[in-house]
Amino acid sequence: MIPFLLTFLLALLLYLLLTAGSGNLLLWSPQELVAGVVLSLLAAAVAKNFLCRSHNFRMANPLRLILIPLYLLGPFLLEVTLANLDVAYRVITGKIRPGIIRVQSGLKTDLGIFMLANSITLTPGTITVDIDEESHDLYVHNINVPAGWEAETGVIDRELFSLADIPAWIRRIAE
Amino acid sequence: MIADILVLACLSIGILFNTLGIVGLLRFPDVYTRMHATTKMTTFGSMFTALAVIIFGGAQFISTGDSQYVTLSTHTIIAALALAFTNAVGSHAIARGAHRSGLKPAPAVVDRLEEWAP
Amino acid sequence: MIEPWYAAVFVLVILVCLALARLFLGPTAADRAVAVDTVNTLSVAVLILLGVAYQQIIFIDVAIVYAVLSFVSTLYIAKYLGGEL
Known part of the structure; x- marks a missing residue:
């Protein structure tokens, strides 16, 4: 019902x-x-x-729904602008160092994973390629892998974003 | 007058980012890097052209008082939101399908997904 | 003075033609899928701008439906590429 x-x-x-x-x-x-x-x-x-x-009605709470526009207009917009300038720079100069890395998220709900994957795709020079359904880890294609990350087996999600703490916002909204 | 300048600025930024996205699509070496250019930059550029339309509708409503322009702005906001969500999920789906079809990222320093292999 | 909307639509249509070049050249099927996705996004932007230029709000409703339906087609192409269909 x-x-x-x-x-x-x-x-x-x-x-x-x-x-x-x-x-x-x-x-x-x-x-x-x-x-x-x-x-x-x-x-x-x-x-x-x-x-x-999932018969999980946490998102029907109006307070959480108010957080979503705040998140979209605040930290998300900032990161999107920064990411676009970064990719524009790489389009013009052609300096790329691509690779697929594994990112540990620690999120539990489907909605949280969905929001994190979409935020990663639209923000910092990264695209989510696949998701490990059991451990909820993300496989992320990075256009410019920072030096040293190719040796790590799992990067923490916070380190992908340079300015705002996007994963903390998603945790606040979806969990 | 200020609204005109804002509309022109938003349109120019949108066109600039769209153009850079297409240049990236033609220039980058493999499918994943091309996806970076198209997904992020055409979404951002189209959002800015939509923002120009929203500002135009708001300014026209203030100067003429015709409620048709409010309808224009709300519909454009819904279209822009639909565009942002569908683009992100669609590019994720294409990337997953491409990797499952056996297409490896051609210049790559690391490929963790290859080692995982479900 | 030329209306800015028509000028923007003109540039966007040229960009669509350039994306179609990738659609013909693309070495793999995934490249072509990416090009089609780009053309869809640009078409939505063109429809929104034309809705303002011709003062027809129905064009923007068409743009919303086009965005959602092209998303469904993209998902099916992606599933076919991944061999899950």
């Missing part, structure tokens, strides 16, 4: 956001509201087992 309700609310919110300003009942026209409720019920009936697969 709870997965159904959460999926319904999420779909309805997205629909209302997309059709805002269509009429005079608050912001929406009555037809849009009825269509939104019917379509969200349908979507929730079909997709309830996909959204809440």
Whole structure:
């Protein structure tokens, strides 16, 4: 029941956001509201087992949801800008030293791994290639392996990021 | 006036990063390094062009009061978010598929994934 | 004065053509998949800019749907490359 309700609310919110300003009942026209409720019920009936697969409702807490935009606009934006300047420098000069390294994350939930893998892909000259499903370690392709890392078997995730402590933020949000 | 300058600046930054991404796609030696150029830089560049559109919509709403421009900005924000998430996951999937198909990173100082071999 | 949106769309379309060069040249299938992914991203940017240039908000809705559907196609291509399909 709870997965159904959460999926319904999420779909309805997205629909209302997309059709805002269509009429005079608050912001929406009555037809849009009825269509939104019917379509969200349908979507929730079909997709309830996909959204809440682990039956773990920690993310429904509004406080955690407020943290996500803060994280995206603060440390994440900073790291993305820095990473883009770094890759721009490497495109122009052609100085690369690629390699695949193993990164120990220590995260336990699926959502945490998902957010860390996406943050790694978009930030510091690195792309997540594969994930060890049991130990939740990441295999990361690094465009410029720092000297000495090719001998290490596992790098701690904190060392990948130069400015902000991204893994600590993800732990705060997802665990 | 300030909004015009901001829009032009965001558009220029977006085009610059997109161009560098394509140059990287044509120039880098193997598929993983090419992915670095395209994923990061075209996502960032497209986000900046979307930001230009968002600023334009906000400025037009303030000067004309037409609510159509708010709709423009919200839809662009949703499109930019969809773009950021899908691009990151898509490039991760391509990298995983490429490594499983037996494509090794050609110039590489280390390849830990090769030693793991599930 | 030329509208800045049209100029930006012009440059982006040239970039799409350059990415298509990698699509034809690419030595392996994965290179081609990366090129297709890039073309999809640039297409979404072009659609957003054209939506402003022509004052048509429906173009941006099309861009959202295009981003999500091209993501699904990318996932299927990646699964096929990895031999999991």
